[in-house]
Amino acid sequence: MVIYGVALLAGCMLVGLWAGDVLGMLLGVESNVGGVGIAMLMLIFLGGYLMDKKKMPASTESGITFWNGMYIPIVVAMAASQNVAAAIDGGMIALLASLLAVVASFALVPCLNRLGRAKSEKPRPEKDEPTALKQDTRQRKSASSPVSARPRHAR
Amino acid sequence: MIESFLTQLEKQHLIAAFALVGGAMYLSYLISDKLTRGRVHGSAIAIMVGLALAYFGGIYTGGSKGLADISLFAGLGLMGGGMLRDLAIIATAYGVRFQEIREAGISGIIALFLGVIISFIAGVAVAYAFGYRDPVSLTTIGAGTVTYIVGPIAGASIGAPSDIIALSIAAGLFKSILVMILTPMAARHIGLDNPRSAMIFGGLMGTTSGVAAGLAATDPKLVPYGAMTATFYTGLGALLAPSVLYIAVRAVF
Numbered sequence: 001m002v003i004y005g006v007a008l009l010a011g012c013m014l015v016g017l018w019a020g021d022v023l024g025m026l027l028g029v030e031s032n033v034g035g036v037g038i039a040m041l042m043l044i045f046l047g048g049y050l051m052d053k054k055k056m057p058a059s060t061e062s063g064i065t066f067w068n069g070m071y072i073p074i075v076v077a078m079a080a081s082q083n084v085a086a087a088i089d090g091g092m093i094a095l096l097a098s099l100l101a102v103v104a105s106f107a108l109v110p111c112l113n114r115l116g117r118a119k120s121e122k123p124r125p126e127k128d129e130p131t132a133l134k135q136d137t138r139q140r141k142s143a144s145s146p147v148s149a150r151p152r153h154a155r
Numbered sequence: 156m157i158e159s160f161l162t163q164l165e166k167q168h169l170i171a172a173f174a175l176v177g178g179a180m181y182l183s184y185l186i187s188d189k190l191t192r193g194r195v196h197g198s199a200i201a202i203m204v205g206l207a208l209a210y211f212g213g214i215y216t217g218g219s220k221g222l223a224d225i226s227l228f229a230g231l232g233l234m235g236g237g238m239l240r241d242l243a244i245i246a247t248a249y250g251v252r253f254q255e256i257r258e259a260g261i262s263g264i265i266a267l268f269l270g271v272i273i274s275f276i277a278g279v280a281v282a283y284a285f286g287y288r289d290p291v292s293l294t295t296i297g298a299g300t301v302t303y304i305v306g307p308i309a310g311a312s313i314g315a316p317s318d319i320i321a322l323s324i325a326a327g328l329f330k331s332i333l334v335m336i337l338t339p340m341a342a343r344h345i346g347l348d349n350p351r352s353a354m355i356f357g358g359l360m361g362t363t364s365g366v367a368a369g370l371a372a373t374d375p376k377l378v379p380y381g382a383m384t385a386t387f388y389t390g391l392g393a394l395l396a397p398s399v400l401y402i403a404v405r406a407v408f
Contacts, residue, residue, distance in 0.1 A: 013245050024390060030308050033390030036241050036363070037383045040248035044256075047249050067246035072198050072375065073176045074243045075368045077235030079205030079335065080176075081223035082364070085213025086321075087328035093285050094325035097300045101277035102333045105270055105359040109345040112266050112355045 005063020008050075012042040165226055172230030179204055199339045199372035206332060244367060244386075247379040256383065259354040263384045266358030271392045274301045274361070275400050278326060283408075290405040292319045297404070298396035299323020300330060302362050305392035312397040331365035338369025347373060350380040357381030361388025 013036075020035020027033060047064070050056045087094065164171045183204055184197035191200075209221025218224030223232030233239070278300025279293045287293055295315040299306025299322065306323030309315075315323075338347070338356075346352050357366050357380065366385040370378045 009242065009246055009249075013242055016245070017241070020386075020390070024393075027390070027394055029390055029393045030312075033394075034387035036244055036386040039241075039245045040251075040379060040383050040386075041253075041256075043245055043248045044251050044253050048253070061249075064246050064249045067243050068249060070239075071243040071247055071367075071378065072201075072371050073173075073180060074235055074239050075364075075371050076180060076198070076201045076205045077172055077176050077231045078240055078364055079202045079235070079368060080208050080212070080228075081221045081232045081235045082206060082209045082332065083213060083219045083328055084206055084210040084221060084332065086219060087325050087332060088210065089325060091325075093281060093296070094299075094322060094329050097278040097281035097296060097326045098330035098333055100281055101274035101300045101330055102337060102360070104273050104277055106337070106341050106345055108266075108269060108273065108359055109347060109352060109356050112262055112269070112359070113346055113352045115262070115265075 002059055002063040002066075005060040005065075006067070007063075008046065008060075009043065009064050009067060012039045012046065015039065016042055161227065165229070168228075168230030169233050170230070172228065172234040175228065175231070176234065196339055196372050198375075199336075202335055202368050202372055206335070240364075240367070244363075244378070244382045247375075247382065251379050255350045256354070256380070259351040259380070262351070263354040263358045266355040267361070267384060267387055267391055270359035270361050270388060271301055271395055272400070273359070274330070275392075275396065278323075279404060288408060290401065290408050291315050293408060294396065294401045294404045295319045295323045296326060297400065298392065299326040301327070301392040301396060302389050303327025303331070304389050305396050308393045309396040309401070313401055327362070331362040334360050334362055334365030335368040335372070338365075339372040342373040347377070350377065353377035353380035354384050357384035358388065361385050361392065363389070 016039025017035035019038045020032040023033040180201045183201035187197035187200050212222030216224040220232050222228045275297040278297035282293050282296040291313050295310035298309035303324045306327050307320050310320040360366050363385050366381045370381045
């Protein structure tokens with residue numbers, strides 16, 4: 001039934017956000033720490049477990065995929081209810097500070113990406129020259145694209 | 156006749172929002188297809204239209220919720236509010252393989268810490284350049300640049316005046332808007348095309364709304380990975396800004 005999927009999603013969200021609140025309290029922070037992330041992990045594990053047990057019929061799944069599909073429209077509604085006027089009132093300091101932060105963070109994405117890749121290749125047994133290493137990264141790149149191109153519900 | 160229709164729109168506000176957003180998205184995808192030949196993603200256009208409408212809504216009503224402050228469009232506030240947004244973000248995680256998340260795990264955590272610190276430094280540097288010298292103001296503006304939730308949290312706990320807190324919120328709002336608009340443009344140049352870089356991206360940017368919208372306009376398949384790390388960012392910022400980072404600012408200035 002569709003409601004089972006929606007209820008599973010809702011249950012993950014409630015428990016995840018609650019865990020995020022508790023984590024925030026334990027850390028002494030007035031904010032939810034990773035509640036949505038915890039809920040996502042729960043859904044990945046619970047959903048995966050139920051799928052393996054063949055307890056996820058298409059109708060139950062559709063209760064989750066519906067909300068997945070509503071994601072972009074919800075984000076558009078979110079954009080339309082942002083306090084854009086207040087941001088523009090903040091003026092140059094606010095704009096420049098955030099622009100600098102965003103540009104610096106963008107620039108760091110490729111750096112961190114490379115750093116992690118190089119590290120994960122270290123424990124490989126054979127010591128090969130840089131060209132072989134380059135080839136290896138290329139192979140990994142091409143190997144990772146079909147994974148992301150695969151429909152996410154295929155297991 | 157028309158009045159009674161408008162009353163219905165106000166009464167069934169969430170349903171009206173569904174219809175309105177559906178119409179806006181249809182037009183945005185049409186523009187994307189016909190005017191830009193698919194080069195600018197339809198959802199990127201829809202998000203920019205949303206932001207523009209939010210600006211006019213905010214000017215017209217003087218409220219804080221953009222277009223949702225106009226009673227006719229109140230449903231947008233519920234549809235785009237935290238509750239349904241979180242539900243939809245969590246739903247995107249369904250079917251993701253845990254292995255992909257574990258592979259980028261460490262990089263994601265490094266990205267989180269680095270992201271908070273870089274944004275904080277950027278905020279402090281710009282505030283300093285504009286003549287702010289006291290550690291409380293510098294820290295609050297820096298914290299606001301982390302996200303618009305961290306700014307007021309840090310500001311309140313170290314006793315910042317309300318105009319500085321307002322400024323810090325503005326910086327955070329700008330950050331999330333800039334991430335929404337710039338991500339689809341920058342994506343190709345920073346290698347944002349796989350789950351791993353999406354997790355790093357989410358950790359570095361941190362603004363959940365910005366990451367959510369930016370990735371949606373780039374490639375919806377990447378959303379769960381970016382959102383996963385981004386949701387830890389505000390908590391980490393709220394932890395670091397009023398404590399370690401404030402002490403560091405006091406030591407320097």
